[in-house]
Amino acid sequence: MKLTRRMLNAGLGAVMAAALALPAIAQDTRQMLSSESVIETIKERGVIKIGLSLFVPWSMRDKNGDLIGFELDVGRQLAEDMGVDVEFVPTAWDGIIPALVSGKFDVIISGMSITAERNLTVNFSDPYAFSGLTVLANRSMTEGFTMEDFNKPEVIFAARRGATPVQVIQRIFPNAQLLQFDEDGASAQEVLNGNAHATMASEPTPSREARKYPETLYVPFDQVFDARGEGFAYRKGDPDATNYFNNWIGTRWRIGWLKERHDYWFKGNEWESMVEQ
Numbered sequence: 001m002k003l004t005r006r007m008l009n010a011g012l013g014a015v016m017a018a019a020l021a022l023p024a025i026a027q028d029t030r031q032m033l034s035s036e037s038v039i040e041t042i043k044e045r046g047v048i049k050i051g052l053s054l055f056v057p058w059s060m061r062d063k064n065g066d067l068i069g070f071e072l073d074v075g076r077q078l079a080e081d082m083g084v085d086v087e088f089v090p091t092a093w094d095g096i097i098p099a100l101v102s103g104k105f106d107v108i109i110s111g112m113s114i115t116a117e118r119n120l121t122v123n124f125s126d127p128y129a130f131s132g133l134t135v136l137a138n139r140s141m142t143e144g145f146t147m148e149d150f151n152k153p154e155v156i157f158a159a160r161r162g163a164t165p166v167q168v169i170q171r172i173f174p175n176a177q178l179l180q181f182d183e184d185g186a187s188a189q190e191v192l193n194g195n196a197h198a199t200m201a202s203e204p205t206p207s208r209e210a211r212k213y214p215e216t217l218y219v220p221f222d223q224v225f226d227a228r229g230e231g232f233a234y235r236k237g238d239p240d241a242t243n244y245f246n247n248w249i250g251t252r253w254r255i256g257w258l259k260e261r262h263d264y265w266f267k268g269n270e271w272e273s274m275v276e277q
Contacts, residue, residue, distance in 0.1 A: 037240030038106045047085045049105035050075045053093040055160070055184035056205055057265040058111040062274045070265040071109050074128065077257070078109075078248060092182055094162035097121055101235060107245075108233035111202065113164045115228075123236050125245035127229025128252070129262055133165055134225065136206035137198040138191050139218050147221065150198060151175050158187040158196035165200040168226045192216055200225065204266050 042048045052059045052071050059069040067088055079086035089105045100108050100122060114124045151173040159165040161180040169178055179196055181187055187199040188209050210217045232245050252258045
């Protein structure tokens with residue numbers, strides 16, 4: 001087949017047209033992704049809706065019934081930096097991810113550990129906090145126990161349903177019994193009442209409870225289990241949100257604000273007078 005100059009020119013024109021169209025297609029794609037981002041929704045609405053579950057000192061109610069805690073500081077500062085108002089949506093822990101996916105709020109900021117299992121359902125930001133778990137035990141029921149003694153069928157652990165300690169207890173103490181509760185404080189209360197031998201929770205809760213009831217409760221091991229980071233959780237397929245949240249967290253780490261707020265709530269006790277003991 002003999003190619004004519006007209007055919008060559010036509011082919012070259014088609015190639016050039018396609019090349020010129022690619023930037024426009026890419027621009028349209030970027031605009032579409034941006035418009036579908038939760039960040040654009042928040043800006044248009046003028047309010048960021050944050051899902052959280054109450055557990056000390058991440059988020060709790062003071063004596064007046066108002067929400068306070070590390071998460072509240074983070075959420076309010078995030079909203080201020082975005083130039084929007086904030087609405088906190090307290091939600092039971094075992095239903096908080098389904099509530100996010102269904103659109104009841106924009107993001108979870110609730111001390112949620114970043115795990116591969118959760119990552120199958122939601123996206124995570126970079127960590128904005130780092131913590132680990134310690135064991136809180138009933139002194140009279142367990143004093144003198146070794147780690148192996150806690151891993152026996154007659155030992156009862158208590159934990160908040162759907163929370164990370166459930167998985168860690170099942171992995172480290174697979175032979176022990178496990179009672180699960182919807183409220184975070186119920187687990188420590190079961191140990192305090194002698195209905196369970198031990199529970200596991202993020203610091204500073206175990207150490208704070210041990211200081212409050214030294215004759216009954218104690219932390220038996222100077223060991224942190226399952227150290228990991230906590231991130232913002234948000235709906236999948238949102239690179240714009242990933243970019244914004246990661247940049248915000250990175251900036252707040254670099255200027256020391258996140259560390260200062262974390263130290264206030266997790267290492268200090270000035271705030272304890274604000275809540276019911």
